[in-house]
Amino acid sequence: MQSDCDPDRPAHPGVFPTREARKSDHQPAGCSVNFPVSVVLPAGGTGERTGLLTPKQFCSFLGRPLISYTVQAFERVPWIQRIVVVVAKENVDLMTDIIQRFQHRKVRVVPGGSTRHRSICNGVLALGEGEEEERPKVVIIHDAVRPFVEEDFLYKIAMAAKEQGAAGAIRPLVSTVIATTQEGYLDHSLERAKYRASEMPQGFTYDVIYQAYQRCSESDFEFGTECLHLALQYCGTNAKLLQGPPTLWKVTYKRDLAAAESIIKETLSGTACVITGGSAQAVTLADALQKAVGALDTELDVIPDLLGENARYLLKESNFIQVSVNGSSLSEVETLLRDLEAVNQAVLHPLVVIWMHLSTSDELSVSGRAVEPAAIMDLASAAKLQNILLYGIQLHQSKDAELWERSVLKVAEITSALIRERSPALVGQLLQA
Ligand SMILES: Nc1ccn([C@@H]2O[C@H](COP(=O)(O)OP(=O)(O)OP(=O)(O)O)[C@@H](O)[C@H]2O)c(=O)n1
Numbered sequence: 001m002q003s004d005c006d007p008d009r010p011a012h013p014g015v016f017p018t019r020e021a022r023k024s025d026h027q028p029a030g031c032s033v034n035f036p037v038s039v040v041l042p043a044g045g046t047g048e049r050t051g052l053l054t055p056k057q058f059c060s061f062l063g064r065p066l067i068s069y070t071v072q073a074f075e076r077v078p079w080i081q082r083i084v085v086v087v088a089k090e091n092v093d094l095m096t097d098i099i100q101r102f103q104h105r106k107v108r109v110v111p112g113g114s115t116r117h118r119s120i121c122n123g124v125l126a127l128g129e130g131e132e133e134e135r136p137k138v139v140i141i142h143d144a145v146r147p148f149v150e151e152d153f154l155y156k157i158a159m160a161a162k163e164q165g166a167a168g169a170i171r172p173l174v175s176t177v178i179a180t181t182q183e184g185y186l187d188h189s190l191e192r193a194k195y196r197a198s199e200m201p202q203g204f205t206y207d208v209i210y211q212a213y214q215r216c217s218e219s220d221f222e223f224g225t226e227c228l229h230l231a232l233q234y235c236g237t238n239a240k241l242l243q244g245p246p247t248l249w250k251v252t253y254k255r256d257l258a259a260a261e262s263i264i265k266e267t268l269s270g271t272a273c274v275i276t277g278g279s280a281q282a283v284t285l286a287d288a289l290q291k292a293v294g295a296l297d298t299e300l301d302v303i304p305d306l307l308g309e310n311a312r313y314l315l316k317e318s319n320f321i322q323v324s325v326n327g328s329s330l331s332e333v334e335t336l337l338r339d340l341e342a343v344n345q346a347v348l349h350p351l352v353v354i355w356m357h358l359s360t361s362d363e364l365s366v367s368g369r370a371v372e373p374a375a376i377m378d379l380a381s382a383a384k385l386q387n388i389l390l391y392g393i394q395l396h397q398s399k400d401a402e403l404w405e406r407s408v409l410k411v412a413e414i415t416s417a418l419i420r421e422r423s424p425a426l427v428g429q430l431l432q433a
């Protein structure tokens with residue numbers, strides 16, 4: 001049975017709430033932070049334990065580096081002011097390029113140190129540069145390799161840090177901790193229920209974390225693994241500990257990279273929204289698709305447009321299928337992309353948009369190929385910069401019921417595969433069903 005306190009297992013998508021669920025169930029009421037909060041993301045490690053040449057924070061999922069997911073998790077939080085990303089000197093250009101490519105707006109890059117504490121300290125010092133009034137009241141520190149952090153938990157950490165001076169996430173221990181003798185025999189074991197795993201994020205008032213790093217020893221800088229400990233030892237600040245969700249787990253080994261990718265994919269493949277434009281043919285196709293795709297484990301909502309109440313779908317981290325009937329115009333999908341781009345700050349993960357072009361036999365006989373493949377390619381390239389993956393499917397409406405049913409099943413299969421796999425190679429392609 002999957003335990004929700006096992007940090008080595010991917011969290012079930014069910015514990016990774018949709019944006020809507022987060023808003024209604026988890027967001028603390030009146031969640032406004034009225035003091036300045038900034039963030040340090042240490043990302044200066046080499047990721048030795050993954051065994052890969054690329055440091056794990058720069059490994060890509062769905063065409064986007066892990067660090068960008070983490071940055072966006074913070075950037076979308078309106079009350080977070082600045083984000084300092086600390087990277088090894090040789091990766092400053094790479095990080096700067098990532099910031100430009102994924103249009104991060106609150107980020108400054110700072111060179112790191114030879115250990116995690118040295119890197120974090122550089123980030124804290126960078127936040128203290130300039131006028132005193134520009135300094136944050138609270139600094140949140142979060143490993144760049146923990147991409148699934150949510151606003152509601154950051155809020156709790158920030159508030160507790162302001163009140164207490166320091167606060168940190170904890171999780172129950174998975175294994176019992178034992179001490180060994182020098183000869184490799186059991187010396188004693190700790191009572192597991194009494195201990196907790198210390199995770200991230202952690203929050204500190206600026207003064208506490210600044211002083212802790214001013215006062216700590218070279219040995220702390222070299223071998224220490226715990227910022228909360230420095231706050232206690234050097235500032236006498238007892239951190240408030242808050243149990244965090246299992247999704248806070250740290251990418252440490254190669255298998256964690258696969259787990260992170262699978263969480264991202266699974267979380268986003270559960271739902272899609274079909275926009276019919278109100279045409280009867282499109283509604284018939286959408287209804288048939290709803291049944292067929294449902295059997296393939298993706299739930300479809302069918303709506304005529306994104307106007308009024310339906311605009312809420314734009315904030316749902318959903319995937320979209322825009323059905324166009326006849327004509328070669330991509331204008332409906334262009335409008336959809338514009339709407340999605342307008343809310344892009346709220347989108348943590350890449351979205352799939354499928355342009356489904358339903359053509360009648362008559363139309364084909366008149367105009368031959370209904371859509372220019374180059375047009376959808378161009379549109380897809382622009383959308384990809386916004387982390388939207390645009391695919392096209394062409395479907396011909398047959399009057400033969402059996403043929404039509406087969407086509408719908410094929411479309412359902414392709415749709416499901418595109419939403420689940422998010423293949424970069426197929427972005428901008430016009431597939432035939
Ligand atoms: N000199 C260092 C070492 C680590 N980190 C960062 O601290 C976080 C947590 O550390 P860890 O998981 O230990 O990362 P690595 O040191 O990269 O991994 P490994 O120990 O396997 O080499 C990571 O985001 C990592 O990039 C850092 O900023 N500067």
Ligand SMILES: O=C(CO)[C@H](O)[C@H](O)COP(=O)(O)O
Binds near residue numbers: 116143198199226227
């Ligand atoms: O849990 C933590 C702090 O409490 C850190 O994430 C942890 O110390 C990271 O470093 P490492 O992977 O080198 O132990």
